[in-house]
Amino acid sequence: MSTVEFSNVSFFSDGLAIIDELSFILPEHKLTAILGRPGSGKIVVPKLIGGILLPSKGSVVIDGEDSKTTDDGKIKQIRSKISYIFRNGGLISNLGVEENIRLSLDFHCQHLTESEKKARISWFLKYFQLPETILPKRPANLTRSEQKLVGFIRGMIIEPEVVLIDEPLENCEPNSQRLVLNQIMENKSKGLTQTIISQSLEQILPISDFILVLDKGKIIELDTRENILNSKNTITHNIILDYYMV
């Protein structure tokens, strides 16, 4: 169980408030799509949960622990439950695919034996239809689609409880999109908490349970998909319209 709670969270960049006094509890075991126009702060929210950014004000509390904690043990404990999947895969360019995957696997799954780790890597490679020969390759030698899938493997291999996905379908060819959507659906069936930022609303909206609508760093609404789609709020309505007009 991983609860994520924002309490009066603000985030400033170059003196400007990107996120302004946000307070909400992320729906647990549900898939929440985050919608907003550019500059709404929709990218910052998952980064604050993922520990990439720290709040300038307020607190992001994960399982009772403030994300600002400086205790290495607690940081590791929090991060072992959360995976952030980057839009470009976020792979370390001077490491091979296997080393990239092992970065999180070795750090968070020290209880596994070497053969268990290898078996887990092989299982995920098969799941994402990637050959074993990809393991020694550097990210520069992969297609964007493959980079994305390896990023997914690195995120999912530690069996997280919270998955934060930035543009899951961007840069993916059709088969990879199908594999990524399968993984997201499987996460849903396992009851993982997921947040997704995506421009591909026609594919993400039908599978979302909740929708968080942000505008100019503030929450407009956080509600179930049905309620948001039937919302009378003009800003919400216009934002959803914007997505479909792309």
Added chain:
Amino acid sequence: MINALAQNIGESIVGWVKLQLQFLTFLRQVVVEFMVFYREKQVSYLVLLRQVLFTGYQALSLIVLIAIAIGGLIILEGYTLLENFGQSDLLYGILVAVITRELSSLITAFIIIARSGNAIATELGNMRVNMEIDALKSIGLSPISYLVVPRTIGVVVSLLVLNVYFNVSGLFGGWLVSSWFYPIDFNVFFSKLLAKLTLTDIVISVVKSLLFGFFIAVIASYQGLNVRYATTEVPQRTILAVVQSITVVILINIGIALLFYT
């Protein structure tokens, strides 16, 4: 107008102090992470090995070549000059003073700044732009612990070892050139040289290497990690890393010389 000038000067001073405080905070973090390095060794010893390979091993031939050339030049120039005064034995003292006390650590440091300091700042800057640093943070790996500390240890170890190689090659180069132009017995040359070499010279050379290596790596990492948005910042930060490293190395060298030789 005077008010505006005073305000500008004041703002510049405040800005400079802020930057220094920011660097000191980074320095403190590096020192703290040094202490817990062994805990993260499972994932960062690879970075350390790569750093030693790049900074130490790959620079070895260049260091040896330069050391032999400098040792040879000192003998060639010095012997010609001192022989006129019948003081050619002073050459051994000069060789120790110039190579062991000063040039070995200084030239090694400059070569490492040019090769590794440059490379570290560029690599970390590009990692920052490509969101690789964010990826490490999301995994829970501290960029300082995973990237900076192993690189710092790698540079310190490499600089120390290269310094030893520089000394050996420089002194050997001295003998090689002298035996070519003014044949001297190998044993005589080195026994006279060792008679001039004191424990303080060796200790100072080692201390310099440790300090130079530490600051070169920390400054380069600091500048690399301070790239924020664009790849165009990378060369700017790299230049800053090189300039600041050279300045700090020279200042440390002067400080040590004043401390031990005055």
